[in-house]
Amino acid sequence: MRDGRVTLFQGSWQGRQIDRQATIDKAFIYVKEDNFTPVELVVAITESNITTAETNELGISEIIGVGRSNFKGSPANRRHNIKVGADALNGLLIKPGEEFSLLKALLPVDATTGYLPELVIKGNKTIPEYGGGLCQIGTTIFRAALASGLPITARRNHSYRVVYYEPAGTDATIYDPAPDFKFVNDTGNTILIQTRIEGDDLYFEFWGRPDGRKVMQTKPRVFNITAPPPTKIIETEDLEPGVKKCTEKPHSGADTEFTYTVTYDDGETKTEVFKSHYIPWQEVCLLGVPKGTLTPPEIEQPNPDAPPTTEATDPAST
Structure with a gap:
């Protein structure tokens, strides 16, 4: 320790x-x-x-749940960030009755904690942001918490389907300051998180002491499938004229749901239906144009008589 x-x-x-x-x-x-x-x-x-439980004062004896996801095809920086995030959680202890917050456990997500930037589109510019890939962490720990029969208190799916998080409906997105992923350790014993990467597979193992609960999880049902809209072309002076770089792949929209049932040792049963809605996502490509081609956007003058507003943004997929 x-x-x-x-x-x-x-x-x-x-x-x-x-x-x-x-x-x-x-x-x-x-x-x-x-x-x-x-x-x-x-x-x-x-x-x-000497048994496992006898070697520690916490009574941790065996694996109570495992989560797995596959990140095949991830670029180098994304793979790096996944490892940094997994290492940050390896060995973490969750006390009995504690509500675990993934963001709290990972922050800060920047260069000081070893993360690398990944390029994202903002307007007609490509701008690096730190932490691309941490939703792989969120998705995998969500699956481990489900397999362990733990109550999920905060979870949001991604805006659109991502191949790294299939099957659809079993993903969890995180983005500082929100959304977060949270669950409660209601086992009455300490839970130990162990993480590992094998090839393109990320694993989260929850170690604890079994209390007799059993988990039943149905396969996600996918319905209301909708085709993606036409490709969106964004002109940029950051690429050579005529060069086209597609940064977003098209994704079909869909709704999904699965049923999660936990049966406790005393016979009590709790059932929850996890529903997810994915919007159709268009292909987005940058197209290089000659310098000076693009007209700078006009700066909107503030209206002193207008009431103040707040702008909410949907977190990008990581």
Whole structure:
């Protein structure tokens, strides 16, 4: 333990040892009986002298839920940010009764914490922003929380379907300061988060102490599928004239829903239906034009008599 985090954790496991003499004796019997089937090894099982639960004061004994997502095809900076985010959560302990906030656990998302910028479109400019890829973290931990049977208290799906987060309806987007992803540890025991990356797969393992709850989750039902609108071309002087760079792929719109049921050891059952709406998303491409071609936008003069307004923006997909 260091600074309230587990720095090294490894579960106990059973030992297996081949009983050589018993295996030889078994082989001789097969020979005497003209039995030519393969001889199975005689293996003795030995329990660990110290179990996982006995090695820590928190009673953490085994995995209670696993979440997985695939980020194949991600650019280098996105892959880097996914690893930074996963490493930031590895070893984190969630106390009994605690509401976990993903944003609180990850912030700040900037160069000081090791994140790299990813280019996004704003107007007719390409501007770097830090933390592209952290929705992979949000989606994977959402799936781990579901598999563990935990109450989800804050979750929003992405504006449009993204291949990294299929199957549709099982994703969770985050963006500072909102939306956040949250869940409550209602197991009565401490939960330990362990993360790992294998190839293009991200895994979140929740370790704790099983309390008898069982989870039933249906496959997402996808309906109301709508085609994406025509391609949007944005002229920019940041590219060579005639060069076209598509930064957004087209996505069909859809609605999804799945049912999540948790049955507790005392027989109590809680059911929730997770619904998601994805808007159709058009392909967006930048097209280079000669310098001086674009007219600077007019600066709108403020109206002193107009009431103040606030502008809400929908967070970009990460």
